[in-house]
Amino acid sequence: MSLVTLDNGILAWLAEDPGDGRPNAGLVVDADAATAIDTLCVPSQTAAFVAAIEELGLRVRRTVLTASTIEFVGGTAMFTMSGMYGRRQTSVHLDQPPTPDIYRRLLPQVADEFDDELTTKPISHIVDEGVQLTPAVSLHPCSGAQEENLVAVVDAAGICFAGAMASFGVTPRCYQGDPARWADELDRILELAPIIVPGHGGIGGEEEVRELQGYLRACVAADGDPGAIPAGPWDGWRQREHDEVNVERAAMLARGDTSIPPSMLRAAGLA
Numbered sequence: 001m002s003l004v005t006l007d008n009g010i011l012a013w014l015a016e017d018p019g020d021g022r023p024n025a026g027l028v029v030d031a032d033a034a035t036a037i038d039t040l041c042v043p044s045q046t047a048a049f050v051a052a053i054e055e056l057g058l059r060v061r062r063t064v065l066t067a068s069t070i071e072f073v074g075g076t077a078m079f080t081m082s083g084m085y086g087r088r089q090t091s092v093h094l095d096q097p098p099t100p101d102i103y104r105r106l107l108p109q110v111a112d113e114f115d116d117e118l119t120t121k122p123i124s125h126i127v128d129e130g131v132q133l134t135p136a137v138s139l140h141p142c143s144g145a146q147e148e149n150l151v152a153v154v155d156a157a158g159i160c161f162a163g164a165m166a167s168f169g170v171t172p173r174c175y176q177g178d179p180a181r182w183a184d185e186l187d188r189i190l191e192l193a194p195i196i197v198p199g200h201g202g203i204g205g206e207e208e209v210r211e212l213q214g215y216l217r218a219c220v221a222a223d224g225d226p227g228a229i230p231a232g233p234w235d236g237w238r239q240r241e242h243d244e245v246n247v248e249r250a251a252m253l254a255r256g257d258t259s260i261p262p263s264m265l266r267a268a269g270l271a
Contacts, residue, residue, distance in 0.1 A: 001045060003027070003052040006195070006203075007157040009136070013040070013049050018170050018201045019238050021107035023071045025049055026161040026197055028154055030134045033061035036082065037152045037161040038199065039075035042113035046075025062133065064152045065123070066163025067145055068093035070103050072199065076121035083124045085133065087141060087148035091123035105269045140192060144182025144216075145174060153192045160193035168201030168208040171239040172246070174216075175264035179250040183216040219243070224251035 001022075004012050009029035015022040022045075026037035034053065040046045053060060063079045065086035066072055073094060076084060086094075098118045104111040127150055132138050136156065142149045145164040152161040165182070166189070174182065186209050189196065196204050211233040222228035226243040234240070248261040265271035 001048060003049075006159060006197075007154070010154050010157055010159055012161075012197050012203065013052070014202070015200070019109065020170075020173075021071060021110035023199050024163075024197060024201075026152065027053060027058075027060075028134075028137050028152070028161075029058060030136050032134075034058045035062040035064060035134060035137050035152070036060045036079060037064045037197075038066055038072040038163050039063060039079060041071045041074040041107070042110045043075070043078075043115075044113060046078045049075070050078050062137075064133070064137075064139060064150060064161075065090050066150050066152075066161070066165065066199065069146070069164065070098070071107070072164055073120055074118075077119050079121065084121055085125045085127055085139065085150075086123045087150050088126050088128065089146060089148035090150075091126055094120050094122050102268045102270070106267060140188075142185050142188065143178070144185045145172065145177045147177065149177075151189065151192065155193070157195075158193045159195045159197065160189060161197045162189055163199040165189060166196050166198035166201075166204070166209065167212060168196075168198045168204045169237055170200040171215075171234065171237045171242040172200070172212075173239070173242040173264070174219075174246045174249055175261055177249070178253055179216040179219045179246055180253070183213045183220070186213045186216075216246070219246040220250040220254075222247045222250070223254075224248060 011027040013025040028035045060082045063082040068090035100114040100118050103114045130140050138153045215234045218229045226247045244263045248263050
């Protein structure tokens with residue numbers, strides 16, 4: 001992973017081998033201090049991210065969490081002097097004990113880094129509506145990847161750190177979100193900024209967002225049958241085993257069933 005400069009005072013921490021357990025993060029520098037967007041998944045990733053920030057002589061005063069899943073909050077405890085900004089759902093989840101056994105099953109690529117003593121840091125500031133967090137960064141609540149998500153936008157540069165709301169070249173796993181609503185919300189993400197830093201994959205724009213949107217709508221149209229997803233740009237994506245969860249979730253929501261898909265419970269070792 002490496003810290004890449006996108007514009008003056010705007011940096012992205014990008015996974016060199018994107019996929020499950022290997023997310024991205026962001027950093028935006030204001031006059032008073034820096035704002036981090038997401039904290040990565042496991043200690044080795046976060047420690048390297050923090051070290052790179054310190055090498056630049058920066059202090060992180062604010063951390064924005066785009067979702068509550070472990071890939072985006074696993075390193076929160078390393079941001080000891082930072083306020084934590086996130087949605088109410090993220091706050092509720094971070095108030096609960098981590099479940100390292102489940103993380104090991106779901107993210108085998110980084111399983112050996114989930115210690116039984118894993119801790120996360122709670123949310124200090126709940127974000128329920130759009131807000132100008134700093135002179136550089138605005139926050140925008142949204143929904144889709146989960147019931148409640150959050151994105152950070154650097155308006156002057158036209159850059160959106162979408163976190164969990166965008167996955168380019170890597171199949172998302174939407175087990176507690178809504179694929180149909182997520183697809184619709186992506187229109188609004190594009191209205192916020194033309195350059196999108198996703199939670200997984202390389203930096204993109206409208207083309208990559210439209211591909212993700214098309215995939216999510218294909219999951220909805222599949223009506224419970226992963227084999228009904230047609231050919232498309234997603235044919236070359238990683239982690240296509242997540243199709244089953246995404247299609248099942250969409251079909252369950254269409255029936256009014258908001259429970260976790262059985263395919264996800266099996267993957268987590270809970271069924």
